[in-house]
Amino acid sequence: MAATSSGPVIDPSVPSASPTQTIASASPGPTAASTVQATPSPSSVADGRTAVVPFITTADWDSSAKALDVSAIVPNIIETGGTCTVQLSSGATSRTVTSSGVGASSYTGCEAVTVKGLTAGSWQVRVRYSSAKSVGASAVRTVQVG
Numbered sequence: 001m002a003a004t005s006s007g008p009v010i011d012p013s014v015p016s017a018s019p020t021q022t023i024a025s026a027s028p029g030p031t032a033a034s035t036v037q038a039t040p041s042p043s044s045v046a047d048g049r050t051a052v053v054p055f056i057t058t059a060d061w062d063s064s065a066k067a068l069d070v071s072a073i074v075p076n077i078i079e080t081g082g083t084c085t086v087q088l089s090s091g092a093t094s095r096t097v098t099s100s101g102v103g104a105s106s107y108t109g110c111e112a113v114t115v116k117g118l119t120a121g122s123w124q125v126r127v128r129y130s131s132a133k134s135v136g137a138s139a140v141r142t143v144q145v146g
Contacts, residue, residue, distance in 0.1 A: 045135060052077055052136035054127045059143045068145060071112040072127040078103040082131030084110030090123045120146025
């Protein structure tokens with residue numbers, strides 16, 4: 001006996017967000033449906049700013065330039081004037097470089113930075129974003145330099 005679907009299947013371990021949109025199969029007969037959920041809206045932090053999570057889009061070692069290229073976006077906000085801070089660390093050594101946040105069509109982009117003078121080895125990269133309205137930090141990404 002074939003199983004039938006009575007509605008969308010939703011994983012209870014994934015936070016629910018609204019709105020949801022149900023997309024059905026175009027095939028005739030009984031159809032399977034899946035649910036596409038919108039990205040959860042950012043929440044606010046104690047000082048009233050919106051909590052955001054920057055996403056590192058590039059953290060690549062450029063061997064010809066002997067430099068680390070880093071760029072990031074901040075999804076779910078569109079604003080200009082914030083500060084993106086790239087934090088690099090390897091052992092006891094740390095470096096910090098800042099760039100400006102620039103509003104795009106559906107996110108805020110952090111202007112790319114190029115960091116030279118890093119020693120060979122494993123470096124941890126984190127991007128923090130801060131503005132009058134929003135604040136947050138990315139997950140740490142590890143990059144091999146040299």
